[in-house]
Amino acid sequence: MSEETVNHPVTAKKINPRLESYKLFWRRLAKNKAAVTGGIMILLIILMAFIGPWIITNFTDFRPNETDLANKLQGPSAAHWFGTDSYGRDIFTRVIFGTKLTLYVGFFSVFIGGVIGVIFGIVSGYYGGRIDTVIMRLMDVLLAFPGILLALAIVAVLGGSLTNVIIAVGIFSVPAFARVVRGSTLSVRKLEYIDAVRALGSSDFRIIFKHILPNIMSPIIVQASLRIATAILTGAGLAFLGLGAQPPAPEWGAMLNEGRQYMYEAGHVALFPGLMIVLVVLAFNIFGDGVRDALDPKMKN
Amino acid sequence: MSANEIILDVKDLQTSFKTDTGEVRAVDGVSFQLPKGKTIGIVGESGSGKSITSLSILRLLASNGTIKNGEVLYKGQDLLKFSEAQMRKLRGNEISMIFQEPMTSLNPVYTVGQQISEALILHQNMSKKEAAVRSVELLKLVGIPSPDKRVKNYPFELSGGMRQRVMIAMSLACNPEILIADEPTTALDVTIQAQILELIKDLQERLGMSVIFITHDLGVVAETCDYVAVMYAGQVVEYADVRTLFKEPKLPYTIGLLNSLPRHDIEQDKLEPIQGNVPSPHNMPVGCRFAPRCPAATDLCRAKMPKLETDENGNQIRCWIYSEEWDGESEVNLYGETRIAKGRGTKTVLPD
Numbered sequence: 001m002s003e004e005t006v007n008h009p010v011t012a013k014k015i016n017p018r019l020e021s022y023k024l025f026w027r028r029l030a031k032n033k034a035a036v037t038g039g040i041m042i043l044l045i046i047l048m049a050f051i052g053p054w055i056i057t058n059f060t061d062f063r064p065n066e067t068d069l070a071n072k073l074q075g076p077s078a079a080h081w082f083g084t085d086s087y088g089r090d091i092f093t094r095v096i097f098g099t100k101l102t103l104y105v106g107f108f109s110v111f112i113g114g115v116i117g118v119i120f121g122i123v124s125g126y127y128g129g130r131i132d133t134v135i136m137r138l139m140d141v142l143l144a145f146p147g148i149l150l151a152l153a154i155v156a157v158l159g160g161s162l163t164n165v166i167i168a169v170g171i172f173s174v175p176a177f178a179r180v181v182r183g184s185t186l187s188v189r190k191l192e193y194i195d196a197v198r199a200l201g202s203s204d205f206r207i208i209f210k211h212i213l214p215n216i217m218s219p220i221i222v223q224a225s226l227r228i229a230t231a232i233l234t235g236a237g238l239a240f241l242g243l244g245a246q247p248p249a250p251e252w253g254a255m256l257n258e259g260r261q262y263m264y265e266a267g268h269v270a271l272f273p274g275l276m277i278v279l280v281v282l283a284f285n286i287f288g289d290g291v292r293d294a295l296d297p298k299m300k301n
Numbered sequence: 302m303s304a305n306e307i308i309l310d311v312k313d314l315q316t317s318f319k320t321d322t323g324e325v326r327a328v329d330g331v332s333f334q335l336p337k338g339k340t341i342g343i344v345g346e347s348g349s350g351k352s353i354t355s356l357s358i359l360r361l362l363a364s365n366g367t368i369k370n371g372e373v374l375y376k377g378q379d380l381l382k383f384s385e386a387q388m389r390k391l392r393g394n395e396i397s398m399i400f401q402e403p404m405t406s407l408n409p410v411y412t413v414g415q416q417i418s419e420a421l422i423l424h425q426n427m428s429k430k431e432a433a434v435r436s437v438e439l440l441k442l443v444g445i446p447s448p449d450k451r452v453k454n455y456p457f458e459l460s461g462g463m464r465q466r467v468m469i470a471m472s473l474a475c476n477p478e479i480l481i482a483d484e485p486t487t488a489l490d491v492t493i494q495a496q497i498l499e500l501i502k503d504l505q506e507r508l509g510m511s512v513i514f515i516t517h518d519l520g521v522v523a524e525t526c527d528y529v530a531v532m533y534a535g536q537v538v539e540y541a542d543v544r545t546l547f548k549e550p551k552l553p554y555t556i557g558l559l560n561s562l563p564r565h566d567i568e569q570d571k572l573e574p575i576q577g578n579v580p581s582p583h584n585m586p587v588g589c590r591f592a593p594r595c596p597a598a599t600d601l602c603r604a605k606m607p608k609l610e611t612d613e614n615g616n617q618i619r620c621w622i623y624s625e626e627w628d629g630e631s632e633v634n635l636y637g638e639t640r641i642a643k644g645r646g647t648k649t650v651l652p653d
Contacts, residue, residue, distance in 0.1 A: 127364075193405060195400060196398075196468070199361060201424060202389070214411075
């Protein structure tokens, strides 16, 4: 097995250890059924987000914002799979069109939060001292607000729009990344090879990005994959409160809010977007858990 | 090249660390000179400040450490006055360093070739390709078999001895003038130790480097060094050429150290260790720092710190026994050996 090839690199024909470690990662991930399920769900969701709208516009007459007041608040049927909302719009079509918005919020906000958080965390952990204190206390302040409240405050300042939700959720993700990255940086910084490259004349910048960052990628990846779920939930929450994508954009959180008024007569209006949020968040969560387990060297079987 | 050309001159170096319990002076007025092409050994127990001395030379101290005083003259220029950018140019290029732990001194995510290339790309403006070619040459120089294959290996694929060779290749990449070896063999087993020492000696002769060898292993010192500085509690306590130090150690501490080594030329039932421990840096004795452990200590030793005196051969010693002010016996028994105190003749009488 792989253990042997690792121990006898000379006798084996040709081995790329980096490739080997990717293979090991995939093997471990593939063994985790929940993670595989999550991964497949994510793939389907991505497919749905980008191909779904194209299929609907080209092969059906449904449009996400087309109203039909004669057919408002109808339950699921063959004509309208998920029923219609209070304006008679087809909920299935809107859900499909809204997927992309949800994924945008999830990915871009985590990307923004990740980049800023990683920089803060790595600088904090590497330099320590006063810089560390200032940055980490700033993070503590951010963490002291309940997440949704913080995002709410930011959106309130910036104004409600999808971009601002992404920025707000991004800022809200910064402390989580900063903390994880700071911790990992502290442990890597102590290692002798960092002293060794410094003794070779490397600059701080080079040490941070060339020698520390690649060594702390695993916790960053894990954090990112788990964080996407939180980001989507927060984004939907903001939309539910009317601060996200503005009507008539088919944002799931916003649709949930619209459906709220008809909860008793027509529960399906809120049910389907809500169900989709649950599914997407669940998919990212179990996939993230699987990634964490697969990247954790302690979980060796 | 004249034999007396001094390439590195450390003068009254003082380094201290800020800790939660106050300031700790780890290096307290260390001076020594490194002649070009020679090897100087710095020996001492753990915590005697030998590693901190070497890190101070390259100014690689942790953020809570500062160099309080002194000069580090490299080719006549004081490194302590250099800017950080100037220091970066010097590190790994003119003065380089090998570390103690070969197992953790290489970055696990890069191949050894990439790591050796680092210094070449940084200091010699080489392209990646040129650096890769040179990396193979360097691996060959340090005696790694099939270097063209090894260059693509990751550190985890190499044994400890191989990794230490890689470390040496990294530090030699830019043909440094001075190599600082901080206990380069401590983490290796004895056969590999001998190979690595041999390698460093051989490379030193071929490349004309000067070497600072930091170790607590007197056997290693005897084998590799031209001069030896013995450190105790942050100070140089005895400095001599290697022959003198091993034949006629003067300082009670050095005699004690040598005495606690097993010898194969005489029969011994038991090794005699030095009693006690290194003093805590928070609570240094007022007088001679070795006085609390010294079998010959007198009131003078306990009250006043002796100066580092230089004798006619250029050897140095920090001990009251060899000064005019000595107030004890004229014959001092130190770990079974007798030394004649100063003013009553400096001839050394060996016990056998």
